[in-house]
Amino acid sequence: MADGPGFKLEKITQVCLVVEDIDKMVEAHWRRFGIGPWRILTFDSANCASCTYMGKPARFRMRFALADVAGLTLEMVQHLEGDTIYKDYLKRAGVGVQHLGTNVANLDEAVARMEALGYKALMTARGFGKSRDGHFAYMGTEEELGTVWELVQAPTVRFDPDRIYPAQ
Numbered sequence: 001m002a003d004g005p006g007f008k009l010e011k012i013t014q015v016c017l018v019v020e021d022i023d024k025m026v027e028a029h030w031r032r033f034g035i036g037p038w039r040i041l042t043f044d045s046a047n048c049a050s051c052t053y054m055g056k057p058a059r060f061r062m063r064f065a066l067a068d069v070a071g072l073t074l075e076m077v078q079h080l081e082g083d084t085i086y087k088d089y090l091k092r093a094g095v096g097v098q099h100l101g102t103n104v105a106n107l108d109e110a111v112a113r114m115e116a117l118g119y120k121a122l123m124t125a126r127g128f129g130k131s132r133d134g135h136f137a138y139m140g141t142e143e144e145l146g147t148v149w150e151l152v153q154a155p156t157v158r159f160d161p162d163r164i165y166p167a168q
Contacts, residue, residue: 006113006117007113007114009102009149010102011102011103012100013072013101013103013152014075014100014102015072015075015097015101016075016076016100016101016150017077017095017096017097017098018076018078018086018089018096019095020078020095022063022065026040026065026076027165029067035074036166037165037166038066038165039065039164040063040065040161040162040165041063041066041159041162042063042162043061043064045082046059047128048125048126048127048128049127049132050124050127051124051125052124053082053083053122054122055120058084058123059081060080060083061081061082062079062086063080064076064077064078073101084123085099085122085123099138099149099150100149100150102150102152103154104152105153106153107151110137111137111151114151119139119140120139120140121137121138123138124136124137129155129159130157131157133153133155134153134156134158136151137150138150139151
């Protein structure tokens with residue numbers, strides 16, 4: 001009989017595509033499949049309490065777009081600056097599905113449980129919400145599980161988007 005799970009994921013909350021041109025891709029998804037509206041934002045690690053890449057302090061920027069698809073968040077990320085797992089993915093595989101995400105109540109506890117299973121945090125950010133709360137960690141699960149898993153402790157209040165597509 002198999003042992004139980006080392007870390008029980010309750011729900012997949014996000015699927016993420018890494019793209020080269022967010023504007024082009026959100027417009028195509030809207031035009032072809034009616035996915036949207038899209039909330040488009042710019043993420044800058046300078047606005048966070050701390051960020052890491054491969055275990056070391058890091059600075060990076062990216063644009064991301066979020067749309068709800070029947071309760072699942074479809075996310076697109078466009079790398080802008082710095083070393084990131086998105087830049088690595090684009091170089092290795094090109095545009096495509098780079099990670100799946102799940103929300104957690106306590107990021108530190110969830111990361112510790114994933115690390116106990118042998119997975120390391122590839123990239124993290126702390127304090128990305130308006131109230132300087134909100135944390136995420138991308139775990140190095142790709143080799144064994146076929147994709148990176150993102151753990152997200154959502155912020156209390158998110159920043160307003162730079163724009164909405166299509167315009168409301």
